[in-house]
Amino acid sequence: MKPVGPIPAGYDAIGGELAISGHRASELVEQAGRTPLFVYSKSLVEQRIARLRSAMPDRIRLNYAIKANSYAPLLDFVADLVDGLDIASGGELEMVQAIGVSGERVSFAGPGKRDEELEAAISGGVTLNLESENEARRALAIGEKLGMTPRLAIRVNPDFELKGSGMKMGGGAKPFGVDADRVPTLIGEIMAAGCEFRGLHIFTGSQALNAEFVVETQANTLDLADRIASEAGTALPKLNMGGGFGIAYFHGDEPLDLELVGDSLGKRLENLSDMLIEAELFIELGRYIVGEAGVYLTRIVDRKESHGETYLVTDGGLHHQLAASGNFGTVVRRNYPLAIASRFDAEPEEVANVVGCLCTPLDRLADKAHLPRAEVGDLVAVFCAGAYGASASPSAFLGQGPAAEMLV
Ligand SMILES: Cc1ncc(COP(=O)(O)O)c(C=O)c1O
Known part of the structure; x- marks a missing residue:
């Protein structure tokens, strides 16, 4: 088993599901009409900037590096x-x-x-x-x-x-x-x-x-x-x-x-x-302002076993989440914070690999993560997705195209 990263503050469960800015993940996906979907929370960005303003000396001005998002x-x-x-x-x-x-x-x-x-x-x-x-x-x-x-x-x-x-x-x-x-x-x-x-x-x-x-x-x-x-x-x-x-x-x-x-x-x-x-x-x-305010939602399209390991295969992947896959300047790949969004308050009960839909072994969202049991149709959330996700990933790779994006 390999641990996943810490889920940032500000995310709760509503009706058992992950909620972003008070909206359930499934509701947001329905509104967007598709997965994969990046959701960015206005209130979390606002809170982060307010915290920066209060911690930094008054005379310090704040620039946003837009490359992050x-x-x-x-x-x-x-x-x-x-x-x-x-x-x-x-x-x-x-x-x-x-x-x-x-x-x-x-x-x-x-x-x-x-x-x-x-x-x-x-x-x-x-x-x-x-x-x-x-x-x-x-x-x-x-x-x-x-x-x-x-x-x-x-x-x-x-x-x-x-x-x-x-x-x-x-x-x-x-x-x-x-x-x-x-x-x-x-x-x-x-x-x-x-x-x-x-x-x-x-x-x-x-x-x-x-x-x-x-x-x-x-x-x-x-x-x-x-x-x-x-x-x-x-x-x-x-x-x-x-x-x-x-x-x-x-x-x-x-x-x-x-x-x-x-x-x-x-x-x-x-x-x-x-x-x-x-x-x-x-x-x-860049990332300090928007990174934790973003979540990437992707749907499980297949669940399979190989040599005793479980694979949850999603419709997302490194073409939107190069950094979470471990291929954006990382030496040793470690798991980003990740959860089964549709079972956000459920207890973990199995160890699974979460992968993307690209035909490359680089396309991994979580290795050997301890997660609630998830089925085809469930939504996976990758956190810390507000910076260097959509803006820094090769969305044209394999003709997949960009993810949907939404600000709530
Ligand atoms: C010149 C410059 N400014 C700002 C940034 C943003 O960095 P971060 O998103 O880590 O705050 C970068 C990142 O490489 C940079 O090169």
Whole structure:
């Protein structure tokens, strides 16, 4: 038997079934007309943002990294609750423009921005987080061609990483950002060229659960920003300090101690130098805002035995849930939180493997999980599905197509 991850708070049973925002899973599937279905809870997103606001110092602004989940109704809902949106492509730019978010509130990071993307971002008044000197020159040339002043920030490749993070995006050679020691010179160059300088972006990693590591990284980030600004001889108008706040996906994961992060940051902010004292300070988060607010519902279409093991075969799988299948940056596959949604309050009575409908051994939703006995027609719920589910899975694989999505 292998344990499943912890089911996030905020999910109850109604009439024996899993309920999301007070609606029974079967009711939601009926409304959507099909499975697989992602359901995102407005109230859980709202509660999460309120908790962030109360734990973080007042001066910290909150950006949502839309790569975590860009489902338009959810994006529209979150956009009204946060201070800004971070995008990573021209496609994401179109998404935020489609819901009417002003370019002033948007910043665009990511290596390999094409000329068309730079042009669309500059025309839309979006801040470009520059990933290289070359990108800076291209952005300046495009600004000149358009007769517009580009809003430019520099993404720094710091010489430290976010310890304990699932994905490290700083420390040593990286395709992201400009190496810290070259940033002061680049600041001088882009300011001399007449851009609107929008400060620095320092993103060191993602999915960190250890608050002490987050605290240490935030302190390092502020120190580095201070050093760079002093060397460049210019106070920073803005600093995006990254984020990396993780959520508990697996058995034994302890939730991030958000209050410790907020309190420590508050203390550190009491000692800001002149270089940072006026800066607008941002954190940018994706999964922490939406991850636990989403559930993936898939229906069991077959129940079979093989060499003494039970397989519950669903109509979903890795084409919507690459991360839960263990194929999105995981070294050792472990079970996400998962339950039989239609028997949510039933006691476990068998050990079963839950798999998807793709013809590949990679397509696993749970290995040897202890579950209530489930039959064909029952619904399975995969939790922590609000981030990097629909937006980060290969839905075209085997011609399966995307899952339905719903915000309730
Ligand atoms: C630049 C940047 N910002 C934000 C994020 C969002 O990370 P998370 O969803 O873990 O908060 C990422 C993730 O890789 C990133 O690369």
